[in-house]
Amino acid sequence: xxxxxxxxxxxxxxxxxxxxxxxxxxxxxxxxxxxxxxxxxxxxxxxxxxxxxxxxxxxxxxxxxxxxxxxxxxxxxxxxxxxxxxxxxxxxxxxxxxxxxxxxxxxxxxxxxxxxxxxxxxxxxxxxxxxxxxxxxxxxxxxxxxxxxxxxxxxxxxxxxxxxxxxxxxxxxxxxxxxxxxxxxxxxxxxxxxxxxxxxxxxxxxxxxxxxxxxxxxxxxxxxxxxxxxxxxxxxxxxxxxxxxxxxxxxxxxxxxxxxxxxxxxxxxxxxxxxxxxxxxxxxxxxxxxxxxxxxxxxxxxxxxxxxxxxxxxxxxxxxxxxxxxxxxxxxxxxxxxxxxxxxxxxxxxxxxxxxxxxxxxxxxxxxxxxxxxxxxxxxxxxxxxxxxxxxxxxxxxxxxxxxxxxxxxxxxxxxxxxxxxxxxxxxxxxxxxxxxxxxxxxxxxxxxxxxxxxxxxxxxxxxxxxxxxxxxxxxxxxxxxxxxxxxxxxxxxxxxxxxxxxxxxxxxxxxxxxxxxxxxxxxxxxxxxxxxxxxxxxxxxxxxxxxxxxxxxxxxxxxxxxxxxxxxxxxxxxxxxxxxxxxxxxxxxxxxxxxxxxxxxxxxxxxxxxxxxxxxxxxxxxxxxxxxxxx
Ligand SMILES: [Zn+2]
Numbered sequence: 001x002x003x004x005x006x007x008x009x010x011x012x013x014x015x016x017x018x019x020x021x022x023x024x025x026x027x028x029x030x031x032x033x034x035x036x037x038x039x040x041x042x043x044x045x046x047x048x049x050x051x052x053x054x055x056x057x058x059x060x061x062x063x064x065x066x067x068x069x070x071x072x073x074x075x076x077x078x079x080x081x082x083x084x085x086x087x088x089x090x091x092x093x094x095x096x097x098x099x100x101x102x103x104x105x106x107x108x109x110x111x112x113x114x115x116x117x118x119x120x121x122x123x124x125x126x127x128x129x130x131x132x133x134x135x136x137x138x139x140x141x142x143x144x145x146x147x148x149x150x151x152x153x154x155x156x157x158x159x160x161x162x163x164x165x166x167x168x169x170x171x172x173x174x175x176x177x178x179x180x181x182x183x184x185x186x187x188x189x190x191x192x193x194x195x196x197x198x199x200x201x202x203x204x205x206x207x208x209x210x211x212x213x214x215x216x217x218x219x220x221x222x223x224x225x226x227x228x229x230x231x232x233x234x235x236x237x238x239x240x241x242x243x244x245x246x247x248x249x250x251x252x253x254x255x256x257x258x259x260x261x262x263x264x265x266x267x268x269x270x271x272x273x274x275x276x277x278x279x280x281x282x283x284x285x286x287x288x289x290x291x292x293x294x295x296x297x298x299x300x301x302x303x304x305x306x307x308x309x310x311x312x313x314x315x316x317x318x319x320x321x322x323x324x325x326x327x328x329x330x331x332x333x334x335x336x337x338x339x340x341x342x343x344x345x346x347x348x349x350x351x352x353x354x355x356x357x358x359x360x361x362x363x364x365x366x367x368x369x370x371x372x373x374x375x376x377x378x379x380x381x382x383x384x385x386x387x388x389x390x391x392x393x394x395x396x397x398x399x400x401x402x403x404x405x406x407x408x409x410x411x412x413x414x415x416x417x418x419x420x421x422x423x424x425x426x427x428x429x430x431x432x433x434x435x436x437x438x439x440x441x442x443x444x445x446x447x448x449x450x451x452x453x454x455x456x457x458x459x460x461x462x463x464x465x466x467x468x469x470x471x472x473x474x475x476x477x478x479x480x481x482x483x484x485x486x487x488x489x490x491x492x493x494x495x496x497x498x499x500x501x502x503x504x505x506x507x508x509x510x511x512x513x514x515x516x517x518x519x520x521x522x523x524x525x526x527x528x529x530x531x532x533x534x535x536x537x538x539x540x541x542x543x544x545x546x547x548x549x550x551x552x553x554x555x556x557x558x559x560x561x562x563x564x565x566x567x568x569x570x571x572x573x574x575x576x577x578x579x580x581x582x583x584x585x586x587x588x589x590x591x592x593x594x595x596x597x598x599x600x601x602x603x604x605x606x607x608x609x610x611x612x613x614x615x616x617x618x619x620x621x622x623x624x625x626x627x628x629x630x631x632x
Pocket of ligand 1: 326330348349352
């Protein structure tokens with residue numbers, strides 16, 4: 001996901017080679033690996049799940065649910081094929097806020113005993129089902145609660161079209177259990193099929209093979225043949241239409257948004273070609289996007305086959321599409337090779353940011369990717385300074401026991417992870433590193449892996465006893481130590497050097513309107529705005545605004561950065577635009593710093609609370625959890 005800068009920022013809120021020589025056989029083998037085979041792999045201990053997959057594990061889910069917009073409830077059955085590995089008489093699932101009505105065993109639907117354990121904060125309640133040594137199928141009849149954290153129910157006013165309600169899910173990190181009783185650990189993979197009944201005027205889509213148009217019955221069926229972890233279970237229901245981009249790619253959006261979206265993301269096919277050139281065949285058949293209403297809390301969520309994406313990247317100039325490169329890259333790092341626990345989150349996000357920058361370099365050139373690296377580095381520095389330079393949460397390998405994993409998922413995993421991989425690339429050369437990454441993705445395809453397994457692979461496949469190289473790669477410094485290792489060289493950008501020149505000249509008294517800002521992209525503008533001094537006069541603010549029209553920018557990145565200065569300098573001209581932004585946009589990466597800036601003064605806090613009271617119903621639970629805490 002893309003969080004703060006990040007595919008989903010806790011605080012920050014939050015690829016590979018195709019082996020020319022051996023990819024085809026490896027690919028086929030891994031593609032046909034069954035979920036059951038996968039399930040027999042060793043599963044590491046996950047402190048954020050009650051499930052005991054080493055004893056009894058689910059391999060396939062058959063979901064059959066009704067979507068009730070009036071009651072804001074999903075109800076139906078989750079039927080699992082299971083493997084009882086130890087002959088145990090108990091199988092454990094994760095639930096949170098679910099009403100479990102009955103549990104049955106086998107095809108004959110023989111009712112069995114079950115127990116819901118004690119509620120634990122963040123984790124919910126374990127559902128323990130009595131099974132037999134030869135049980136192959138467990139069916140759970142259940143209902144969600146209207147405040148299920150994964151589900152956001154939008155009324156028509158909250159959509160682009162204003163006519164129909166809308167529903168979407170956000171399962172990462174541990175919210176799948178709020179809409180499906182499930183073994184909710186990224187170390188467990190299942191295939192799934194689903195039947196979903198929705199109001200006739202709406203279309204349902206999932207992280208699976210999808211319909212492209214509505215049918216008269218409002219009943220849709222889905223199939224996900226590749227085994228996926230639970231956090232990639234996804235559903236959305238709304239007034240959606242589909243439009244094709246390339247042979248393998250397309251976009252789902254509300255009719256009111258589809259035209260802007262197909263323009264904005266026209267280059268997604270090019271990105272797919274670039275990604276395959278780097279790290280091998282795309283293994284999920286189709287790659288489509290679903291453009292959500294603005295309350296979606298993240299930049300994007302890499303639900304397989306169907307990335308969920310915020311409409312705040314519809315900048316009308318294709319300037320914020322690195323987000324798509326990021327979510328697409330997850331088709332390898334994350335969805336194909338998955339972090340086994342949330343403590344290993346950097347394996348998902350660090351690799352994905354590295355891969356994202358490589359895709360952007362391939363499609364738009366090195367100068368462009370350099371800008372993204374510098375902005376990412378700035379985000380990373382801010383995160384390290386927020387958390388504290390010696391904070392254990394600034395290590396790549398995390399320890400999130402006893403906490404909501406979402407809390408620990410910051411820019412560290414994303415940007416520090418990326419710079420660690422760039423550091424390895426520098427040490428061994430690009431060609432060798434790409435070959436290594438290709439091999440990594442092939443070796444661990446459709447498996448969950450952890451930091452230890454990755455490090456073993458690094459030692460045996462790349463370091464190979466070369467002590468000098470091991471020192472350069474510095475695993476200890478990057479993965480197990482806080483902050484950035486000594487000797488790290490910050491990234492630079494030639495395009496930003498020009499921005500810095502313009503900024504200097506403004507500081508020396510050149511009026512804003514006379515600065516050379518020709519052909520600046522979103523990134524250059526963002527860099528410029530971030531450089532502006534914390535304290536500016538009303539006249540300086542007005543001069544900048546008049547020259548560059550920041551307050552009325554259609555670009556959400558520019559707006560969000562500008563609002564921070566407007567708040568800090570009490571530039572009230574921006575008040576109305578700020579309020580509109582906060583009441584419409586639910587993307588946590590923008591909300592958190594803006595509300596934080598507001599809350600820094602008593603007067604601002606009053607304003608923040610007034611806006612928040614109005615805007616809160618538009619925000620997803622993952623955003624309100626953070627904001628309730630900040631504004632309490
Ligand atoms: Zn991501």
